[in-house]
Amino acid sequence: MLYRTAGQFKTSYQADQALFPVRQDAILLGIILAFAWVIFPLTASEFTFQTLLIPILIYSLAAMGLNILTGYAGQLSLGTAAFMGVGAYACYKMVTIMPWMNPVVAILLSGVFSAGIGVAFGIPSLRIKGFYLAIATLAAQFFLVWLFEKWAWLYNYNASGAIQVPNLKMFGVYVAGPQADSMVQYFVVLAIVTLMTMLCINLTRGNLGRTWKATRDMDIAAELIGINLMKSKLTAFAVSSYIVGVAGALFVFMWRGAAEPNLFDIPLSFRVLFIAIIGGLGSILGNYLGAILIVGLPVVLNTLPAAFGIPVSSSMVEHLNIMIVGALIIFFLIIEPHGLAQLWRLIREKLIIWPFPH
Amino acid sequence: MLNDIFIKPFVDMVEAPDFLLQVLWEGLVSGILYALIALGFVLIFRSSRIFNFAQGIMVVFAALTLVGLHEMGVPAWISVGLTLAVMFVLAVTIERVVLRPLVGQPDIILFMATIGITLFLIGFGEIIFGGENKVMITEELGIPTDSVVLEPWGGLLILEQKDITAVVVAALLVGALLLFLNKTRMGRAIRALGDDHQAALSVGISLQTIWVLVWFIAGIIALVTGIAWGARAGVSFALEVIAYKALPVLMLGGLESITGAIIGGLMIGILEKVFEIYWGQPLLGGNTETWFAFVLALIVLLFRPQGLFGEKIIERV
Numbered sequence: 001m002l003y004r005t006a007g008q009f010k011t012s013y014q015a016d017q018a019l020f021p022v023r024q025d026a027i028l029l030g031i032i033l034a035f036a037w038v039i040f041p042l043t044a045s046e047f048t049f050q051t052l053l054i055p056i057l058i059y060s061l062a063a064m065g066l067n068i069l070t071g072y073a074g075q076l077s078l079g080t081a082a083f084m085g086v087g088a089y090a091c092y093k094m095v096t097i098m099p100w101m102n103p104v105v106a107i108l109l110s111g112v113f114s115a116g117i118g119v120a121f122g123i124p125s126l127r128i129k130g131f132y133l134a135i136a137t138l139a140a141q142f143f144l145v146w147l148f149e150k151w152a153w154l155y156n157y158n159a160s161g162a163i164q165v166p167n168l169k170m171f172g173v174y175v176a177g178p179q180a181d182s183m184v185q186y187f188v189v190l191a192i193v194t195l196m197t198m199l200c201i202n203l204t205r206g207n208l209g210r211t212w213k214a215t216r217d218m219d220i221a222a223e224l225i226g227i228n229l230m231k232s233k234l235t236a237f238a239v240s241s242y243i244v245g246v247a248g249a250l251f252v253f254m255w256r257g258a259a260e261p262n263l264f265d266i267p268l269s270f271r272v273l274f275i276a277i278i279g280g281l282g283s284i285l286g287n288y289l290g291a292i293l294i295v296g297l298p299v300v301l302n303t304l305p306a307a308f309g310i311p312v313s314s315s316m317v318e319h320l321n322i323m324i325v326g327a328l329i330i331f332f333l334i335i336e337p338h339g340l341a342q343l344w345r346l347i348r349e350k351l352i353i354w355p356f357p358h
Numbered sequence: 359m360l361n362d363i364f365i366k367p368f369v370d371m372v373e374a375p376d377f378l379l380q381v382l383w384e385g386l387v388s389g390i391l392y393a394l395i396a397l398g399f400v401l402i403f404r405s406s407r408i409f410n411f412a413q414g415i416m417v418v419f420a421a422l423t424l425v426g427l428h429e430m431g432v433p434a435w436i437s438v439g440l441t442l443a444v445m446f447v448l449a450v451t452i453e454r455v456v457l458r459p460l461v462g463q464p465d466i467i468l469f470m471a472t473i474g475i476t477l478f479l480i481g482f483g484e485i486i487f488g489g490e491n492k493v494m495i496t497e498e499l500g501i502p503t504d505s506v507v508l509e510p511w512g513g514l515l516i517l518e519q520k521d522i523t524a525v526v527v528a529a530l531l532v533g534a535l536l537l538f539l540n541k542t543r544m545g546r547a548i549r550a551l552g553d554d555h556q557a558a559l560s561v562g563i564s565l566q567t568i569w570v571l572v573w574f575i576a577g578i579i580a581l582v583t584g585i586a587w588g589a590r591a592g593v594s595f596a597l598e599v600i601a602y603k604a605l606p607v608l609m610l611g612g613l614e615s616i617t618g619a620i621i622g623g624l625m626i627g628i629l630e631k632v633f634e635i636y637w638g639q640p641l642l643g644g645n646t647e648t649w650f651a652f653v654l655a656l657i658v659l660l661f662r663p664q665g666l667f668g669e670k671i672i673e674r675v
Contacts, residue, residue, distance in 0.1 A: 124656060127659070128663050129663070132613070134409075143652070145648075273473075274470070281466075321481070323478050329470065330474040333463075333470060334456075
């Protein structure tokens with residue numbers, strides 16, 4: 001009823017290929033953007049910013065980067081956290097060497113470093129495929145985290161071995177560091193994430209995106225129709241690592257405020273992979289849905305026992321959390337292996353033809 | 359600098375051969391354990407194309423169950439039997455609840471499901487047995503804990519008896535497994551399933567039974583690994599990291615090959631120890647064991663994309 005497409009005629013191929021072939025999609029997106037840009041900032045508390053809004057956006061961005069590589073180009077990667085780390089450390093070095101630098105520019109530039117390292121670790125993908133490649137990306141994961149720990153120059157030789165985000169100003173307002181306001185940080189994150197999402201949607205719809213999809217679906221066939229596999233795979237690694245690197249810089253500078261090398265260990269990689277897979281591989285929307293589920297669920301689970309007045313110790317809650325997340329991953333994989341985005345696609349189809357079944 | 363990389367380590371090796379032997383022995387023992395875990399991976403991968411990430415947590419879970427049961431007052435050997443029963447129930451449950459609904463899904467989905475199993479078992483294990491470090495019931499199981507001291511070339515070589523036991527038990531287990539796979543009906547069915555799913559199904563091999571069986575065997579291997587590794591380092595969830603060590607072993611040996619898993623495990627165990635002692639600690643600040651195996655496997659894979667012993671990958675359009 002709400003999604004009825006009757007009366008929306010397409011008179012040109014261009015209209016048929018448009019970003020929003022159905023008008024309601026555009027309206028829905030407009031409503032979501034209005035919520036993100038106006039209503040949430042007006043109503044959200046400090047707690048909501050720090051535990052839900054900012055992390056959900058950052059995790060979605062990281063998952064989007066991974067999704068470009070795994071969902072669109074078909075190269076399974078387990079080293080996401082390490083590339084996030086590269087972004088974070090690159091950003092840290094930039095703002096400490098050049099304190100006058102605009103922090104947002106530094107964050108956007110830090111992705112370039114992780115893109116470079118991503119391409120270097122992507123080179124084996126030209127020979128190695130499938131699970132072998134997944135394990136190969138673990139080499140990046142373990143090696144880079146080891147490097148963050150041992151290369152003291154990266155953390156400016158401080159005794160703790162951790163990086164601490166300094167107070168950074170942009171146009172006279174603190175945007176990072178202990179003095180920054182959550183709402184300002186939220187807007188910075190939201191702006192960057194919106195920008196990156198637009199970039200991703202257009203990339204995946206364009207020539208490059210179609211090359212990636214052909215590589216994913218069958219790389220030998222893609223090669224036979226004249227796609228340069230090396231170019232396709234390495235651009236996927238570059239774009240993916242760039243986005244993941246930016247997400248890593250945001251992760252430390254806009255949310256955590258400090259980072260130790262083991263923050264970028266393998267559990268973070270898996271968390272991002274969960275988001276991408278539960279959300280839906282090969283979908284941009286899925287990253288957001290997955291991030292809402294994976295980030296939001298523990299918060300909900302933490303508050304539930306207290307709300308019902310059940311006395312449960314905090315360690316018990318933590319263990320239960322892990323268990324329930326594990327069970328939910330299996331549950332969602334069983335009910336919809338193609339992710340939450342596919343679930344939404346089905347609902348939308350049904351809404352369009354409602355009340356008829358076909 | 360070049361001297362430190364290319365000459366000094368070898369001079370050190372020749373000057374202290376007893377120390378080199380000690381390093382090789384330590385590497386061999388951990389290599390055996392890597393090989394055991396990799397074996398669990400290979401068995402499941404061959405029969406179902408599932409890349410079972412949960413093998414590492416199964417090791418922890420088996421060891422925790424054993425120690426936990428013993429703490430409740432169950433005699434050591436009976437708790438071994440009970441733990442095996444628990445592993446069997448686990449295998450049946452995983453097959454029923456997780457694998458059966460997911461038959462035919464893409465590999466990555468099944469892989470994710472095993473990560474889901476991993477998380478579930480971590481949470482479940484911590485709730486039941488608590489998160490703190492436990493001591494493996496080495497003596498109660500009759501494993502000797504003394505050490506053998508040898509003096510080759512007037513030097514000193516210490517072999518712990520529990521390590522010797524681990525090596526012997528592992529060798530026996532591998533032998534028994536090979537016998538089982540090659541000589542029994544069930545074993546042949548497992549191998550047939552590994553060669554061709556549909557052909558195996560068409561001659562009447564039951565997929566469900568074989569999957570339960572394979573996961574149960576992986577559970578037995580996990581228990582043995584858990585006992586051996588727990589005797590060395592205590593039982594805790596930190597044990598899970600050795601599962602990551604089995605991954606480069608698989609790459610090196612090839613995902614389908616049992617021989618590959620064993621040889622790959624021994625190679626990685628020994629080489630990473632030697633690299634850590636002679637190159638890592640003096641030159642790179644130590645702790646290189648976290649990544650050395652992966653980088654080694656990566657380099658080998660660049661030349662042989664299917665691993666040293668894996669099946670040749672034939673691609674068709």
